[in-house]
Amino acid sequence: MHRExxxxxxxxxxxxxxNDRSGxxxxxxxxxxxxxNVFDTRNVAVAQxxxxxxxxxxxxxxxxxxxxxxYGYLPGEELRLREQIASLLER
Amino acid sequence: MGNRSQSTVPVxxxxxxxxxxxxxxxxxxxxxxxxxxxxxxxDAANDERGTxxxxxxxxxxxxxxxxxxxxxxxxxxxxEGADAAERLQxxxxxxxxxxxxxVISYLHELVGDAYSEVGQPLPAAExxxxxxxxxxxxxxxxxxxxxxxxxxxxxxxxxxxxGDAVVSAExxxxxxxxxxxxxLEQGLRFLHSELGAPxxxxxxxxxQERASMAVLAPDFELPGFQSDSVRFSDAASRLTLINxxxxx
Numbered sequence: 001m002h003r004e005x006x007x008x009x010x011x012x013x014x015x016x017x018x019n020d021r022s023g024x025x026x027x028x029x030x031x032x033x034x035x036x037n038v039f040d041t042r043n044v045a046v047a048q049x050x051x052x053x054x055x056x057x058x059x060x061x062x063x064x065x066x067x068x069x070x071y072g073y074l075p076g077e078e079l080r081l082r083e084q085i086a087s088l089l090e091r
Numbered sequence: 092m093g094n095r096s097q098s099t100v101p102v103x104x105x106x107x108x109x110x111x112x113x114x115x116x117x118x119x120x121x122x123x124x125x126x127x128x129x130x131x132x133x134d135a136a137n138d139e140r141g142t143x144x145x146x147x148x149x150x151x152x153x154x155x156x157x158x159x160x161x162x163x164x165x166x167x168x169x170x171e172g173a174d175a176a177e178r179l180q181x182x183x184x185x186x187x188x189x190x191x192x193x194v195i196s197y198l199h200e201l202v203g204d205a206y207s208e209v210g211q212p213l214p215a216a217e218x219x220x221x222x223x224x225x226x227x228x229x230x231x232x233x234x235x236x237x238x239x240x241x242x243x244x245x246x247x248x249x250x251x252x253x254g255d256a257v258v259s260a261e262x263x264x265x266x267x268x269x270x271x272x273x274x275l276e277q278g279l280r281f282l283h284s285e286l287g288a289p290x291x292x293x294x295x296x297x298x299q300e301r302a303s304m305a306v307l308a309p310d311f312e313l314p315g316f317q318s319d320s321v322r323f324s325d326a327a328s329r330l331t332l333i334n335x336x337x338x339x
Binding site for chain 2: 010012013036039045048050054055058061068080083089
Protein backbone atom coordinates (compact mmCIF):
# COMPACT_ATOMS: atom_id res chain seq x y z
CA MET A 1 0.00 0.00 0.00
CA HIS A 2 2.87 2.30 0.82
CA ARG A 3 4.17 2.04 -2.73
CA GLU A 4 0.78 1.68 -4.37
CA UNK A 5 -0.58 5.00 -3.13
CA UNK A 6 2.63 6.97 -2.69
CA UNK A 7 2.07 9.06 -5.81
CA UNK A 8 -1.37 10.04 -4.52
CA UNK A 9 0.15 11.47 -1.36
CA UNK A 10 -0.06 8.49 0.96
CA UNK A 11 2.59 7.73 3.52
CA UNK A 12 3.06 5.35 6.42
CA UNK A 13 4.75 5.76 9.76
CA UNK A 14 5.23 2.61 11.80
CA UNK A 15 5.44 3.09 15.56
CA UNK A 16 7.20 0.13 17.11
CA UNK A 17 6.12 -0.04 20.74
CA UNK A 18 9.02 -2.19 21.81
CA ASN A 19 12.69 -1.41 21.76
CA ASP A 20 13.77 -4.41 19.81
CA ARG A 21 15.93 -3.14 17.02
CA SER A 22 17.18 -6.57 16.13
CA GLY A 23 13.64 -7.87 15.84
CA UNK A 24 12.68 -4.89 13.69
CA UNK A 25 15.73 -5.35 11.50
CA UNK A 26 14.92 -9.00 11.00
CA UNK A 27 11.29 -8.24 10.23
CA UNK A 28 12.14 -5.51 7.76
CA UNK A 29 14.71 -7.69 6.08
CA UNK A 30 12.46 -10.73 5.87
CA UNK A 31 9.47 -8.87 4.45
CA UNK A 32 11.31 -6.19 2.52
CA UNK A 33 9.70 -3.36 4.48
CA UNK A 34 10.66 0.17 3.56
CA UNK A 35 8.27 2.30 5.59
CA UNK A 36 9.73 4.69 8.18
CA ASN A 37 9.71 3.23 11.65
CA VAL A 38 10.09 4.88 15.03
CA PHE A 39 10.58 3.34 18.45
CA ASP A 40 8.16 4.37 21.18
CA THR A 41 9.96 2.71 24.04
CA ARG A 42 8.65 5.17 26.62
CA ASN A 43 5.06 5.04 25.42
CA VAL A 44 5.03 8.69 24.36
CA ALA A 45 2.81 8.32 21.31
CA VAL A 46 1.04 5.37 22.89
CA ALA A 47 -0.13 7.62 25.73
CA GLN A 48 -1.01 10.50 23.42
CA UNK A 49 -3.23 8.31 21.29
CA UNK A 50 -4.52 6.12 24.11
CA UNK A 51 -3.40 3.00 22.33
CA UNK A 52 -3.69 -0.07 24.51
CA UNK A 53 -2.92 -2.87 22.10
CA UNK A 54 -1.33 -3.53 18.78
CA UNK A 55 -1.99 -3.42 15.94
CA UNK A 56 -3.84 -0.13 16.06
CA UNK A 57 -3.94 2.02 12.95
CA UNK A 58 -4.90 5.64 12.42
CA UNK A 59 -5.39 7.48 9.17
CA UNK A 60 -4.61 11.18 9.38
CA UNK A 61 -5.51 13.72 6.70
CA UNK A 62 -3.39 16.59 5.45
CA UNK A 63 -4.89 18.93 8.02
CA UNK A 64 -3.75 16.65 10.80
CA UNK A 65 -7.20 15.28 11.60
CA UNK A 66 -7.73 11.65 12.47
CA UNK A 67 -10.14 10.42 9.85
CA UNK A 68 -10.23 6.72 10.62
CA UNK A 69 -9.07 4.15 13.13
CA UNK A 70 -8.79 0.42 12.99
CA TYR A 71 -7.99 -1.73 15.97
CA GLY A 72 -6.77 -5.27 15.82
CA TYR A 73 -6.32 -7.55 12.90
CA LEU A 74 -8.56 -9.99 11.17
CA PRO A 75 -7.73 -11.94 8.02
CA GLY A 76 -8.62 -9.79 5.05
CA GLU A 77 -8.35 -6.60 7.10
CA GLU A 78 -5.76 -5.21 4.72
CA LEU A 79 -8.27 -5.32 1.86
CA ARG A 80 -10.76 -3.20 3.77
CA LEU A 81 -8.03 -0.81 4.78
CA ARG A 82 -6.88 -0.52 1.17
CA GLU A 83 -10.43 0.33 0.11
CA GLN A 84 -10.65 2.92 2.86
CA ILE A 85 -7.38 4.53 1.83
CA ALA A 86 -8.34 4.57 -1.84
CA SER A 87 -11.67 6.16 -0.95
CA LEU A 88 -10.07 8.85 1.18
CA LEU A 89 -7.49 9.65 -1.46
CA GLU A 90 -10.18 10.06 -4.11
CA ARG A 91 -11.81 12.91 -2.18
CA MET B 92 -2.03 4.35 30.52
CA GLY B 93 -2.81 7.91 29.58
CA ASN B 94 -4.41 9.93 32.32
CA ARG B 95 -6.14 7.01 33.97
CA SER B 96 -5.34 6.74 37.63
CA GLN B 97 -3.27 3.74 38.51
CA SER B 98 -5.72 2.65 41.18
CA THR B 99 -8.52 2.05 38.71
CA VAL B 100 -6.50 -0.04 36.32
CA PRO B 101 -6.78 -3.36 38.16
CA VAL B 102 -10.45 -2.67 38.72
CA UNK B 103 -11.07 -2.14 35.04
CA UNK B 104 -8.94 -5.10 34.11
CA UNK B 105 -10.91 -7.30 36.42
CA UNK B 106 -14.05 -5.96 34.82
CA UNK B 107 -12.67 -6.80 31.42
CA UNK B 108 -11.80 -10.28 32.53
CA UNK B 109 -15.35 -10.83 33.59
CA UNK B 110 -16.65 -9.38 30.37
CA UNK B 111 -14.22 -11.35 28.26
CA UNK B 112 -15.43 -14.56 29.80
CA UNK B 113 -19.03 -13.73 29.25
CA UNK B 114 -19.29 -11.67 26.13
CA UNK B 115 -21.46 -13.29 23.53
CA UNK B 116 -20.17 -13.68 20.02
CA UNK B 117 -20.39 -11.02 17.39
CA UNK B 118 -23.61 -9.06 17.73
CA UNK B 119 -24.09 -7.45 14.38
CA UNK B 120 -21.68 -4.93 13.10
CA UNK B 121 -18.02 -4.69 13.64
CA UNK B 122 -17.32 -6.36 16.95
CA UNK B 123 -13.74 -7.31 16.41
CA UNK B 124 -12.41 -10.51 17.80
CA UNK B 125 -8.71 -9.81 17.50
CA UNK B 126 -6.63 -12.91 17.43
CA UNK B 127 -3.18 -11.52 17.96
CA UNK B 128 -3.30 -8.55 20.21
CA UNK B 129 -0.66 -7.72 22.72
CA UNK B 130 -0.98 -5.14 25.39
CA UNK B 131 1.42 -2.27 25.04
CA UNK B 132 4.11 -2.07 27.66
CA UNK B 133 3.39 -5.38 29.29
CA ASP B 134 5.02 -8.75 29.30
CA ALA B 135 2.17 -10.38 31.13
CA ALA B 136 0.81 -13.66 29.86
CA ASN B 137 -1.45 -13.79 26.85
CA ASP B 138 -4.88 -15.22 26.64
CA GLU B 139 -6.82 -15.68 23.46
CA ARG B 140 -8.07 -12.10 23.56
CA GLY B 141 -4.78 -10.48 24.32
CA THR B 142 -2.37 -9.74 27.06
CA UNK B 143 -3.85 -8.05 30.06
CA UNK B 144 -1.82 -5.74 32.20
CA UNK B 145 -1.60 -7.04 35.74
CA UNK B 146 -4.43 -9.35 34.96
CA UNK B 147 -3.83 -11.49 37.97
CA UNK B 148 -3.18 -8.69 40.42
CA UNK B 149 -6.74 -7.94 41.35
CA UNK B 150 -9.08 -10.57 42.64
CA UNK B 151 -11.55 -8.11 44.08
CA UNK B 152 -12.92 -4.75 43.21
CA UNK B 153 -15.74 -2.45 44.08
CA UNK B 154 -16.38 0.05 46.81
CA UNK B 155 -19.11 -1.98 48.47
CA UNK B 156 -19.06 -5.65 49.27
CA UNK B 157 -16.27 -7.94 48.24
CA UNK B 158 -16.85 -8.54 44.58
CA UNK B 159 -14.69 -11.19 43.10
CA UNK B 160 -14.52 -12.01 39.45
CA UNK B 161 -16.36 -15.23 40.24
CA UNK B 162 -19.22 -13.38 41.89
CA UNK B 163 -19.38 -10.80 39.13
CA UNK B 164 -19.36 -13.54 36.54
CA UNK B 165 -22.21 -15.32 38.27
CA UNK B 166 -24.26 -12.13 38.41
CA UNK B 167 -23.57 -11.24 34.80
CA UNK B 168 -24.48 -14.70 33.58
CA UNK B 169 -27.73 -14.49 35.51
CA UNK B 170 -28.49 -11.02 34.15
CA GLU B 171 -27.55 -12.05 30.65
CA GLY B 172 -29.90 -15.03 30.75
CA ALA B 173 -32.91 -13.13 32.09
CA ASP B 174 -35.65 -11.53 30.07
CA ALA B 175 -35.53 -7.78 29.70
CA ALA B 176 -37.70 -6.81 32.66
CA GLU B 177 -36.01 -9.22 35.02
CA ARG B 178 -32.63 -8.19 33.66
CA LEU B 179 -33.24 -4.60 34.72
CA GLN B 180 -34.28 -5.71 38.19
CA UNK B 181 -31.26 -7.97 38.57
CA UNK B 182 -28.89 -5.29 37.32
CA UNK B 183 -30.27 -2.79 39.82
CA UNK B 184 -29.95 -5.37 42.60
CA UNK B 185 -26.40 -6.17 41.54
CA UNK B 186 -25.44 -2.49 41.69
CA UNK B 187 -27.12 -2.04 45.09
CA UNK B 188 -25.19 -4.94 46.57
CA UNK B 189 -21.95 -4.22 44.75
CA UNK B 190 -21.64 -0.52 43.81
CA UNK B 191 -18.21 -1.26 42.38
CA UNK B 192 -19.90 -3.17 39.57
CA UNK B 193 -20.57 0.27 38.11
CA VAL B 194 -17.25 -0.06 36.28
CA ILE B 195 -18.32 -3.18 34.38
CA SER B 196 -18.96 -2.01 30.85
CA TYR B 197 -20.76 -5.21 29.93
CA LEU B 198 -23.29 -4.69 32.72
CA HIS B 199 -24.27 -1.34 31.21
CA GLU B 200 -24.42 -2.92 27.79
CA LEU B 201 -26.82 -5.56 29.08
CA VAL B 202 -28.92 -2.88 30.77
CA GLY B 203 -29.01 -0.90 27.55
CA ASP B 204 -30.08 -3.99 25.64
CA ALA B 205 -32.86 -4.59 28.16
CA TYR B 206 -34.17 -1.02 28.00
CA SER B 207 -34.12 -1.26 24.23
CA GLU B 208 -36.10 -4.48 24.34
CA VAL B 209 -38.77 -2.97 26.57
CA GLY B 210 -39.10 0.06 24.30
CA GLN B 211 -37.28 2.67 26.37
CA PRO B 212 -34.69 4.09 23.99
CA LEU B 213 -33.50 7.01 26.10
CA PRO B 214 -32.33 4.98 29.11
CA ALA B 215 -30.99 2.43 26.62
CA ALA B 216 -28.86 5.12 25.01
CA GLU B 217 -27.69 6.38 28.39
CA UNK B 218 -26.74 2.87 29.51
CA UNK B 219 -24.85 2.21 26.28
CA UNK B 220 -23.07 5.54 26.66
CA UNK B 221 -21.95 4.40 30.12
CA UNK B 222 -20.82 1.12 28.55
CA UNK B 223 -18.68 3.11 26.13
CA UNK B 224 -17.22 5.26 28.87
CA UNK B 225 -16.39 2.18 30.99
CA UNK B 226 -15.15 0.03 28.15
CA UNK B 227 -11.83 -1.72 28.33
CA UNK B 228 -9.49 -1.42 26.58
CA UNK B 229 -10.30 2.17 27.40
CA UNK B 230 -11.51 4.54 24.70
CA UNK B 231 -8.60 6.13 22.88
CA UNK B 232 -7.93 9.68 21.72
CA UNK B 233 -11.15 9.53 19.71
CA UNK B 234 -13.06 8.71 22.92
CA UNK B 235 -14.63 5.79 21.14
CA UNK B 236 -14.50 2.16 22.18
CA UNK B 237 -11.76 0.02 20.73
CA UNK B 238 -13.44 -3.33 20.51
CA UNK B 239 -17.19 -2.96 20.77
CA UNK B 240 -17.49 -0.57 17.88
CA UNK B 241 -21.19 -1.13 17.26
CA UNK B 242 -22.10 0.63 20.51
CA UNK B 243 -21.93 4.19 19.07
CA UNK B 244 -24.21 3.00 16.28
CA UNK B 245 -26.67 1.59 18.81
CA UNK B 246 -26.54 4.80 20.85
CA UNK B 247 -27.21 6.80 17.72
CA UNK B 248 -30.35 4.89 16.82
CA UNK B 249 -31.61 4.87 20.39
CA UNK B 250 -31.17 8.64 20.46
CA UNK B 251 -33.18 8.89 17.26
CA UNK B 252 -35.91 6.68 18.70
CA UNK B 253 -36.02 8.90 21.75
CA GLY B 254 -36.68 11.89 19.52
CA ASP B 255 -33.28 13.51 19.15
CA ALA B 256 -32.21 13.24 15.53
CA VAL B 257 -29.42 15.79 15.97
CA VAL B 258 -27.65 13.80 18.70
CA SER B 259 -28.40 10.64 16.75
CA ALA B 260 -26.59 12.05 13.73
CA GLU B 261 -23.67 13.05 15.94
CA UNK B 262 -23.27 9.50 17.23
CA UNK B 263 -23.59 7.91 13.82
CA UNK B 264 -21.08 10.39 12.44
CA UNK B 265 -18.68 9.59 15.26
CA UNK B 266 -19.12 5.91 14.47
CA UNK B 267 -17.84 6.54 10.94
CA UNK B 268 -14.41 7.22 12.42
CA UNK B 269 -14.14 3.59 13.52
CA UNK B 270 -16.41 1.68 11.17
CA UNK B 271 -16.90 1.63 7.43
CA UNK B 272 -20.08 -0.41 7.46
CA UNK B 273 -22.57 0.74 4.81
CA UNK B 274 -25.39 0.83 7.39
CA LEU B 275 -23.80 3.94 8.82
CA GLU B 276 -24.02 5.90 5.60
CA GLN B 277 -27.54 4.63 5.01
CA GLY B 278 -28.53 5.76 8.47
CA LEU B 279 -26.90 9.13 8.06
CA ARG B 280 -28.58 9.68 4.72
CA PHE B 281 -31.89 8.98 6.41
CA LEU B 282 -31.11 11.39 9.25
CA HIS B 283 -29.96 14.07 6.83
CA SER B 284 -33.36 13.84 5.19
CA GLU B 285 -35.17 13.76 8.53
CA LEU B 286 -33.33 16.90 9.61
CA GLY B 287 -34.46 18.75 6.51
CA ALA B 288 -31.27 18.32 4.50
CA PRO B 289 -29.11 20.83 6.36
CA UNK B 290 -25.83 21.92 4.81
CA UNK B 291 -26.84 21.24 1.23
CA UNK B 292 -26.10 17.83 -0.21
CA UNK B 293 -25.60 14.80 1.97
CA UNK B 294 -21.92 14.65 1.03
CA UNK B 295 -21.36 18.29 2.00
CA UNK B 296 -23.26 17.93 5.28
CA UNK B 297 -21.51 14.69 6.16
CA UNK B 298 -18.10 16.20 5.44
CA GLN B 299 -18.96 19.22 7.62
CA GLU B 300 -20.20 17.01 10.43
CA ARG B 301 -17.09 14.87 10.34
CA ALA B 302 -14.83 17.91 10.22
CA SER B 303 -16.56 19.40 13.25
CA MET B 304 -16.04 16.21 15.25
CA ALA B 305 -12.58 15.36 14.04
CA VAL B 306 -9.77 14.98 16.55
CA LEU B 307 -6.36 16.34 15.72
CA ALA B 308 -3.67 13.70 15.63
CA PRO B 309 -1.21 14.38 18.44
CA ASP B 310 2.25 15.19 17.19
CA PHE B 311 5.28 13.32 18.48
CA GLU B 312 8.97 12.97 17.83
CA LEU B 313 10.61 9.62 18.40
CA PRO B 314 13.90 7.87 17.65
CA GLY B 315 13.83 6.40 14.19
CA PHE B 316 14.92 3.04 12.88
CA GLN B 317 16.26 4.45 9.63
CA SER B 318 17.18 7.88 11.03
CA ASP B 319 18.03 9.52 14.34
CA SER B 320 14.55 10.82 14.96
CA VAL B 321 11.28 11.37 13.18
CA ARG B 322 8.66 14.00 13.94
CA PHE B 323 5.25 12.83 12.86
CA SER B 324 4.20 16.22 11.51
CA ASP B 325 7.30 16.28 9.31
CA ALA B 326 6.65 12.78 7.99
CA ALA B 327 2.95 13.37 7.38
CA SER B 328 1.55 13.74 3.90
CA ARG B 329 -1.85 14.11 2.26
CA LEU B 330 -2.99 10.94 3.97
CA THR B 331 -0.80 9.30 6.57
CA LEU B 332 -1.22 5.92 8.16
CA ILE B 333 0.20 5.58 11.66
CA ASN B 334 0.53 1.95 12.59
CA UNK B 335 1.25 1.04 16.20
CA UNK B 336 2.85 -2.35 15.95
CA UNK B 337 5.49 -4.67 17.25
CA UNK B 338 7.59 -7.17 15.35
CA UNK B 339 6.64 -10.73 16.23
